[in-house]
Amino acid sequence: MITQELSQLRKENNFDHFYEKILAFEPSLKEFISRKLHLAENLGIIDKKFYKPNDILDDVYLEVFNNFNNKINAKDLRKKLFIKSVEKIDEKTILGHQLDNHINSDKILKEELQTLNEKYTVDGDGDFILYDELDDISYHQDDFKPSNLILDDSLEKLMLEKLNLENSTLESVKKKKLFGGLFYNLPPASKSIIELHIYGNQSVEDISEIMNIQRKMVEQVIESVKEKFKLIL
Known part of the structure; x- marks a missing residue:
């Protein structure tokens, strides 16, 4: 077993x-870190190229090595690797901790799902606005925290593909800003699920294990986020 080999x-x-x-x-971990950065x-x-994925990966592996528990199983090891990766990235950015091994993720996600399923979204100030008013969101754009709301083509394409929205297009700058803004404003735990799914190439089952939540909860979040994005496509 891999954990026995690592322990030795x-x-x-x-x-x-x-x-x-x-x-x-876990070869997908490096890709996940690269995409998050x-x-x-x-x-x-x-700043672009300020942090290197390999440096963060080295930090994660070194910490796991120094604190390796010889009783850990493969499932918990995978979970630990992804959680540590998010923590290391959060230390270097202002994104805030998105994965926490000590919180009740199921409870939080149930609350977040209620928000995702409402006919509202959130603007840069945290105020709720009707989806019917999305056409008038342009005056809110400067209020978002990111300096750039438009994701580059590779990120957009990957997100659309992984959410099975590849037949949709984001031709206008306005739609691109809405797409980036909605992604940025996803609730934290829900965003973690989407990032693991899209950038970490993790299956529903994998995400369920990493975040210690029910499989059906992961499926509901992915579907709710997909439906939310459909409103602007």
Whole structure:
């Protein structure tokens, strides 16, 4: 088992081989970190190329290595890797902690789903506005925290594909701003699910394990977010 091999490498204080093993165990982690940083750069939250994905990955693996629990199973190890990755990125940005291993995620997501399913969205000041008024949202755009609401083409394309909205187009600048703004303003736990699904290429089952929530809750969030985006496409 992978955890037994890692435990032995930890006893031998062999970080190089530990790194190779854990990298092969969860290869999508690096892509997840890269996409998270890319998103923060795109929104103007951090300077472009200021942080390197490999540096954050090194920090995550080193911390896991130094604090490795030889009783951990593969499921909990995967969960820990993603949580630590988000924590490391949050330390370097102003995104705030999105994954917390000690909160009642099910309870929070139930509350967030109520918000996602309402016929309202949230503007930059946190005020609720009717979806019917989205056509008049342009005067709100300067109130959003990000300096840039338009995601680059690669991020847009990936999001549309993963949400099965690839037949939709974001031709106008206005729609692109709405798309980026709605994504930025997703509730924290719901956004974590979407980021794991899109940027981490994690399945519903994987996300359920990582965030320790029911599978049906993950499915409901993904579907609710998809329906929310459909309103502006």
